[in-house]
Amino acid sequence: MAVAVIDLAYGERCGVNAKQSFQTASLYKLVVLAGAFQQRAAGTFTFNRPPRIEPKHAVDDAP
Secondary structure: OOEEEEOOOOOOEEEEOOOOOOOOOOOHHHHHHHHHHHHHHHOOOOOOOOOOOOHHHOOOOOO
């Protein structure tokens, strides 16, 4: 595990294992989260109730 923090105002950096390489896992979740926040800002999504997931939302993985 690694953590890196950058102060965008001053450019200062701090990290633990920040230079170590790791294989990514579940990176797509960041894109989903960013989309949820964009939709929330647009008023088309809320964090106050769980989203409704239906069979039509499923995508089968390729063999």
